[in-house]
Amino acid sequence: MKLVVMFAGLLAAVALSASASAQTPPENPYPAKNLKVFVAAQTVTQEGALSNFFIRGSTVVFRSYAGVAKTKQVLTPKTVKSFYVQIPGQPNVKLTYLNRRANGRWQWTGSWTVPADYALGIVPFKVFVKTKSNRVATFTQIPVATSQLTITSSVDASFLSEAAAAARGAPNALDVFLYVDTVNGTRPSGAKPRPVGCTQTNTFKRGEQLVFRIWGTEASNGSILSTENVKYAYVKIPGQPFARLNWGAHGPTTNRVWFWTAAWNIAADFPLGTTTFRIVFKTEANKFGMYDHVVTITP
Amino acid sequence: MVVAVLAAVAMTAAIAGAASAGTSASTKKVVFSAKYSGKAVVNTTDTIATITANGVGKGSVIGAGKVSGKGKANTAVRPCVPFTGLGTMTGTGRTKLTFKVVSGTRGCGDEAGEVFSLSGRATVVSATGRLAKAKGSLKLTGVYDRGHGTFTVKFTGTLTQ
Numbered sequence: 001m002k003l004v005v006m007f008a009g010l011l012a013a014v015a016l017s018a019s020a021s022a023q024t025p026p027e028n029p030y031p032a033k034n035l036k037v038f039v040a041a042q043t044v045t046q047e048g049a050l051s052n053f054f055i056r057g058s059t060v061v062f063r064s065y066a067g068v069a070k071t072k073q074v075l076t077p078k079t080v081k082s083f084y085v086q087i088p089g090q091p092n093v094k095l096t097y098l099n100r101r102a103n104g105r106w107q108w109t110g111s112w113t114v115p116a117d118y119a120l121g122i123v124p125f126k127v128f129v130k131t132k133s134n135r136v137a138t139f140t141q142i143p144v145a146t147s148q149l150t151i152t153s154s155v156d157a158s159f160l161s162e163a164a165a166a167a168r169g170a171p172n173a174l175d176v177f178l179y180v181d182t183v184n185g186t187r188p189s190g191a192k193p194r195p196v197g198c199t200q201t202n203t204f205k206r207g208e209q210l211v212f213r214i215w216g217t218e219a220s221n222g223s224i225l226s227t228e229n230v231k232y233a234y235v236k237i238p239g240q241p242f243a244r245l246n247w248g249a250h251g252p253t254t255n256r257v258w259f260w261t262a263a264w265n266i267a268a269d270f271p272l273g274t275t276t277f278r279i280v281f282k283t284e285a286n287k288f289g290m291y292d293h294v295v296t297i298t299p
Numbered sequence: 300m301v302v303a304v305l306a307a308v309a310m311t312a313a314i315a316g317a318a319s320a321g322t323s324a325s326t327k328k329v330v331f332s333a334k335y336s337g338k339a340v341v342n343t344t345d346t347i348a349t350i351t352a353n354g355v356g357k358g359s360v361i362g363a364g365k366v367s368g369k370g371k372a373n374t375a376v377r378p379c380v381p382f383t384g385l386g387t388m389t390g391t392g393r394t395k396l397t398f399k400v401v402s403g404t405r406g407c408g409d410e411a412g413e414v415f416s417l418s419g420r421a422t423v424v425s426a427t428g429r430l431a432k433a434k435g436s437l438k439l440t441g442v443y444d445r446g447h448g449t450f451t452v453k454f455t456g457t458l459t460q
Binding site for chain 2: 248
């Protein structure tokens with residue numbers, strides 16, 4: 001009898017635990033919980049403006065960087081077997097190494113001119129890298145539709161100011177690999193909302209809402225950065241209080257992914273021109289990740 | 300005579316030193332990790348939400364058991380809602396850990412305000428059983444799903460005992 005009661009109790013506990021955990025959505029870190037090889041990519045104009053909207057006939061510049069977990073080495077031609085962009089219905093775009101000292105970490109670039117008859121809509125491109133030690137990695141875009149590469153019939157050029165590159169050269173090795181971009185927030189406090197929210201851009205008008213989107217890995221073991229292994233994370237905004245980065249769920253309910261964000265409303269008197277924002281992560285293993293993101297502020 | 304007094308003083312100091320060294324040596328570090336999932340009821344009046352949470356789970360040292368807690372949140376602050384409260388983890392062998400969720404702890408909501416990422420710290424108020432006299436602060440991380448009223452929470456850190 002005692003045994004039966006014990007089993008019943010055990011089953012009830014298991015059932016309670018299972019039902020509760022089944023209903024709580026799991027953390028779904030973007031792009032995965034662990035990456036043995038980190039690879040990140042952005043799309044920019046030929047002038048270097050971050051954008052995911054392009055018209056037919058324009059040139060999309062893909063820029064990328066990658067690194068290997070454990071060794072923490074950033075990939076260079078010496079360690080890469082192949083590095084390319086796969087675009088549906090198009091020849092692969094080979095990425096070549098710039099090797100410029102002051103181009104930040106986006107050293108691998110390639111260009112694609114959008115054909116005049118290319119279908120309008122989202123381009124689900126992928127970036128593939130294979131190391132000489134035969135490790136492979138793939139980059140896919142964050143599944144937020146408005147921030148994905150899109151071929152459209154017109155683009156608002158006022159948001160495509162030439163952007164200065166980060167002043168730092170490419171690092172040889174990193175303790176923390178970071179992907180960083182910025183999108184326009186849907187709730188600007190002092191400007192008219194753009195027709196489409198959450199599009200990638202590094203040109204903002206005063207009064208708009210700038211949203212940093214970041215994901216990354218701890219280089220020593222490839223673990224994705226989350227609240228579990230990060231002590232603190234923030235964006236250093238010149239002349240302003242730091243903006244704390246938040247780990248959370250984003251995207252449609254059917255495909256929520258988790259990454260870091262911080263929203264900042266640009267003050268009406270914020271200095272015009274290019275501004276460098278420093279992103280800082282400190283992990284529980286006392287390793288730092290830093291990234292300088294350059295944004296152009298316009299009237 | 301003076302020599303005798305000095306010797307006695309020196310001996311007393313030596314004994315005191317040894318005793319204090321013994322105290323510090325007897326303090327041990329306990330690596331703690333526990334994960335729970337369950338239901339949370341949140342009632343909001345104006346911008347103050349009262350939270351009642353109950354869950355089951357297990358952890359190192361504490362074993363399988365339950366977590367429960369009560370707290371308050373300020374929903375006027377978005378997208379990350381700060382919350383504090385008091386809770387207990389109970390495990391096997393009469394092991395119980397009472398903790399306080401401290402200021403700086405928050406839940407960051409998604410665009411719909413449905414799924415919240417929980418992060419912050421919980422300091423140990425009292426402990427019994429295998430964790431008797433344990434002190435310290437634990438990292439708190441987890442997820443709260445407002446739509447389903449469910450949560451998962453993880454406590455990690457090193458306590459001294």
